[in-house]
Amino acid sequence: MRRRRDEGIGLEELAQAARNHGMPLEALRYDITPAGLHYLLIHYDIPPFDPHSWRLEIGGHVERPLSLSLEDLRARPAVTEPVTLECAGNGRALYDDRPISQPWLLEAVGTASWTGAPLAPLLDEAVLDGDAVDLVFSGLDRGIEGGEEHAYERALAVAEARREDVILAYAMNGQPLLPQHGAPVRLIVPGWYGMTQVKWLASIRSIDEPFGGYQHEVAYRFQRGDDDPGVPLDRIRPRALMIPPGLPIFPERERTLAAGRVVLEGRAWSGGGPIERVEVSTDGRASWADADLGPVLGEHAWRGWTFVWEATPGVCELACRATDAAGAVQPDEAEFNTGGYANNGLQRVPVMVTD
Amino acid sequence: MRRRRDEGIGLEELAQAARNHGMPLEALRYDITPAGLHYLLIHYDIPPFDPHSWRLEIGGHVERPLSLSLEDLRARPAVTEPVTLECAGNGRALYDDRPISQPWLLEAVGTASWTGAPLAPLLDEAVLDGDAVDLVFSGLDRGIEGGEEHAYERALAVAEARREDVILAYAMNGQPLLPQHGAPVRLIVPGWYGMTQVKWLASIRSIDEPFGGYQHEVAYRFQRGDDDPGVPLDRIRPRALMIPPGLPIFPERERTLAAGRVVLEGRAWSGGGPIERVEVSTDGRASWADADLGPVLGEHAWRGWTFVWEATPGVCELACRATDAAGAVQPDEAEFNTGGYANNGLQRVPVMVTD
Numbered sequence: 001m002r003r004r005r006d007e008g009i010g011l012e013e014l015a016q017a018a019r020n021h022g023m024p025l026e027a028l029r030y031d032i033t034p035a036g037l038h039y040l041l042i043h044y045d046i047p048p049f050d051p052h053s054w055r056l057e058i059g060g061h062v063e064r065p066l067s068l069s070l071e072d073l074r075a076r077p078a079v080t081e082p083v084t085l086e087c088a089g090n091g092r093a094l095y096d097d098r099p100i101s102q103p104w105l106l107e108a109v110g111t112a113s114w115t116g117a118p119l120a121p122l123l124d125e126a127v128l129d130g131d132a133v134d135l136v137f138s139g140l141d142r143g144i145e146g147g148e149e150h151a152y153e154r155a156l157a158v159a160e161a162r163r164e165d166v167i168l169a170y171a172m173n174g175q176p177l178l179p180q181h182g183a184p185v186r187l188i189v190p191g192w193y194g195m196t197q198v199k200w201l202a203s204i205r206s207i208d209e210p211f212g213g214y215q216h217e218v219a220y221r222f223q224r225g226d227d228d229p230g231v232p233l234d235r236i237r238p239r240a241l242m243i244p245p246g247l248p249i250f251p252e253r254e255r256t257l258a259a260g261r262v263v264l265e266g267r268a269w270s271g272g273g274p275i276e277r278v279e280v281s282t283d284g285r286a287s288w289a290d291a292d293l294g295p296v297l298g299e300h301a302w303r304g305w306t307f308v309w310e311a312t313p314g315v316c317e318l319a320c321r322a323t324d325a326a327g328a329v330q331p332d333e334a335e336f337n338t339g340g341y342a343n344n345g346l347q348r349v350p351v352m353v354t355d
Numbered sequence: 356m357r358r359r360r361d362e363g364i365g366l367e368e369l370a371q372a373a374r375n376h377g378m379p380l381e382a383l384r385y386d387i388t389p390a391g392l393h394y395l396l397i398h399y400d401i402p403p404f405d406p407h408s409w410r411l412e413i414g415g416h417v418e419r420p421l422s423l424s425l426e427d428l429r430a431r432p433a434v435t436e437p438v439t440l441e442c443a444g445n446g447r448a449l450y451d452d453r454p455i456s457q458p459w460l461l462e463a464v465g466t467a468s469w470t471g472a473p474l475a476p477l478l479d480e481a482v483l484d485g486d487a488v489d490l491v492f493s494g495l496d497r498g499i500e501g502g503e504e505h506a507y508e509r510a511l512a513v514a515e516a517r518r519e520d521v522i523l524a525y526a527m528n529g530q531p532l533l534p535q536h537g538a539p540v541r542l543i544v545p546g547w548y549g550m551t552q553v554k555w556l557a558s559i560r561s562i563d564e565p566f567g568g569y570q571h572e573v574a575y576r577f578q579r580g581d582d583d584p585g586v587p588l589d590r591i592r593p594r595a596l597m598i599p600p601g602l603p604i605f606p607e608r609e610r611t612l613a614a615g616r617v618v619l620e621g622r623a624w625s626g627g628g629p630i631e632r633v634e635v636s637t638d639g640r641a642s643w644a645d646a647d648l649g650p651v652l653g654e655h656a657w658r659g660w661t662f663v664w665e666a667t668p669g670v671c672e673l674a675c676r677a678t679d680a681a682g683a684v685q686p687d688e689a690e691f692n693t694g695g696y697a698n699n700g701l702q703r704v705p706v707m708v709t710d
Contacts, residue, residue: 008363011460014372014448015608018460021376024535026400036391036533043605045381093369101606105366105373145605178391180379250398250500251456253370 001100009093013103022107028243028267031111031297031304032082035173038110038181039194041087041102043152044143046179047200054184056168060136060205063127070170070184076117079167081190082301084111084269088193088220088233091334091343098340106241106347109269111301112181114188116169120162128158131208135161137187140200146214154198155211156189165190165300168201190300191235191271193342195220223338230337236271237344238330240278240305240322244349256352262309264291266320269302273325280307284317285332285346291320311353318349356455364448368458377462383598383622386466386652386659387437387528393465393536394549396442396457398507399498401534402555409539411523415491415560418482425525425539431472434522436545437656439466439624443548443575443588446689446698453695461596461702464624466656467536469543471524475517483513486563490516492542495555501569509553510566511544520545520655523556545655546590546626548697550575578693585692591626592699593685595633595660595677599704611707617664619646621675624657628680635662639672640687640701646675666708673704 003010009017020041027037051070059065087108092098094105102108123135139152160166169188170177177183182199189196195215216232223230242264246257268275274296279288294304305320323329333345358365364372375396382392406425414420442463447453449460457463478490494507515521524543525532532538537554544551550570571587578585597619601612623630629651634643649659660675678684688700 005366008365009369010363011360011448012607014364014458015460016606017369017372018377018458018462019379021395022373024374024397024401027534029403030534034533034535036393036395037535038391040376040391042379044603046379048384093366103369103373105370107373143603143605144611149602178389179382179385180389180392247504248399248498250498251371252367256499 005096009103016102023110033110039108044141047140057203058126061129061132062206066126073117080115082113082298083190084302085194086236088341092340112172114169115171116167119166132206134211136205137198138203140202153213238270238322238324238328239344240268240320242266242320259313262311264307267302268322270324272328275303276325277323278305279321281319313353313355319346360451371457378465388465394463399496402495412558413481416484416487417561421481428472435470437468437653438545439657440549441591443696447695467527469524470526471522474521487561489566491560492553493558495557508568593625593677593679593683594699595623595675597621597675614666614668617666619662622657623677625679627683630658631680632678633660634676636674668708668710674701
């Protein structure tokens with residue numbers, strides 16, 4: 001089922017929006033998103049688990065299957081890294097036509113400091129068979145999607161899973177994972193959209209053919225139409241967001257501010273490479289000027305930016321645009337696709353500047 | 356501006372729903388709601404503050420104005436109490452006709468363990484003038500509502516503010532307050548709807564007449580029509596919620612489960628007194644049976660309940676109903692009011708039971 005933007009949001013979409021949530025954009029002020037402000041997208045229910053009996057099983061096409069407790073994982077060498085995660089469906093409700101799903105505007109993003117055990121040494125320990133093609137990550141979360149009951153599962157090709165920055169995370173911002181973020185352990189694959197970051201991890205199995213699960217074959221594909229088989233979503237496309245300046249109007253969330261010098265600030269990120277440039281427009285995208293980039297927080301974390309604006313009275317529209325080191329530039333409007341994914345079209349912030 | 360239920364949710368309402376969020380109902384399983392799962396309703400933006408320069412000013416009609424640092428507050432005798440908070444607008448989107456605001460379904464609730472300094476001894480120290488009528492609590496959060504710029508402000512009558520369980524909270528679940536929950540200090544008035552629990556507290560002023568601010572005179576009133584001046588909302592009305600059983604369907608969030616013995620569980624609460632009874636219906640509210648009540652967590656915290664159900668194949672509708680010690684019973688449907696407040700009509704959970 002689909003809806004057009006002018007039809008409004010249905011009650012099933014609202015049921016998703018009431019339980020999942022975005023990051024209020026003023027939280028772009030924090031290098032590391034505080035607990036509870038990081039976006040959340042949960043397909044099914046948050047599953048209960050027993051921390052004492054929980055095990056992570058690594059098996060399938062391996063020579064030495066492993067069964068690890070939380071203590072086993074914590075006892076291994078740990079890595080801590082700031083990683084920006086974004087939902088592949090971010091911006092879905094801003095497309096003119098969208099499927100019924102989580103109706104994101106712009107807020108499905110966050111940057112946490114993740115701590116966990118690197119995955120590659122665990123795969124070495126299990127010794128993948130020579131015919132291993134994909135690794136399938138299964139969560140404890142179960143539900144019905146596409147008419148079938150299943151656990152949430154996503155796979156990675158062996159080479160991608162062996163990247164040194166791929167970790168099994170058990171802490172977020174220095175605290176044990178919260179239930180809604182995948183406690184006790186989740187996968188973190190920096191640079192990829194959120195569907196890859198399997199929460200409530202139960203098992204990793206090595207298989208000898210490409211994975212054909214629902215979240216690869218049906219969902220999370222960029223399809224230009226119903227007849228297009230499409231391609232799987234993978235890395236996060238470049239995006240810049242700003243903190244909407246001035247004061248909000250309740251409930252419409254329009255903005256108003258006083259004329260004069262205003263420091264606009266925000267963050268930009270891309271899964272395609274480091275952010276090289278952020279531009280800002282204060283005249284409805286007619287002209288653009290470079291923002292100042294802030295320090296690098298980490299290879300896979302968003303980058304802060306600031307821009308000094310001399311605001312004059314009247315109504316105007318602000319916008320910002322990111323370019324990454326691979327040369328990918330954020331488009332004015334993202335390309336339609338049936339799943340409503342990867343909408344990295346420009347944020348536009350109308351503001352009323354008063355005398 | 357208003358909308359009817361069948362019109363769907365507008366983009367301004369979605370902008371609220373994307374940043375505020377409810378508690379996923381499976382989180383009813385936790386006695387104390389983990390960080391990030393507790394509901395949030397923020398009128399304006401989360402304000403920044405400097406923990407070193409922040410002061411709480413207590414003034415107005417007092418003999419000895421106080422100016423307190425965070426350390427001053429932390430140095431005082433502390434109280435920790437579990438308190439269930441609920442937004443006065445919970446259920447708004449389930450009314451047939453509603454104003455444009457935060458479009459809650461059922462999830463605007465949470466129970467945290469709040470730690471802070473009792474307010475009454477601070478008022479004693481400041482020595483309220485004999486003519487003091489109301490105490491006005493002002494937040495650092497500012498916005499435009501009803502056409503006027505203002506800080507979020509709510510007041511309490513002196514006697515209510517002096518209740519021994521009213522605290523200035525600086526910790527939630529044993530951690531410093533998160534930005535979105537009012538850091539560094541917020542008001543907690545157990546039993547009252549969320550609009551009372553002023554976040555990002557900046558000042559408390561004693562005034563010699565009833566407070567006439569926007570959040571009392573215009574918002575948060577129970578008005579049966581546009582000509583009804585209405586009455587202010589205050590205490591939370593009784594409500595029971597259940598964890599929707601079985602497995603969810605994505606994205607519709609319908610439920611399915613296998614026939615057999617199912618333990619339904621949930622929580623119930625009321626600002627009018629302790630919960631005395633929870634009833635459950637498994638046949639579309641045709642018949643009701645008593646649930647078993649769990650232990651008391653605290654005078655102002657929700658109470659757990661369980662109900663054993665022998666589910667037989669077919670489609671049925673579950674419901675639950677709370678009664679408090681004052682004799683208030685949750686209604687089938689709540690009474691219409693122009694603000695869409697206090698919708699404690701029964702939760703109805705359609706489920707498909709399979710063989």
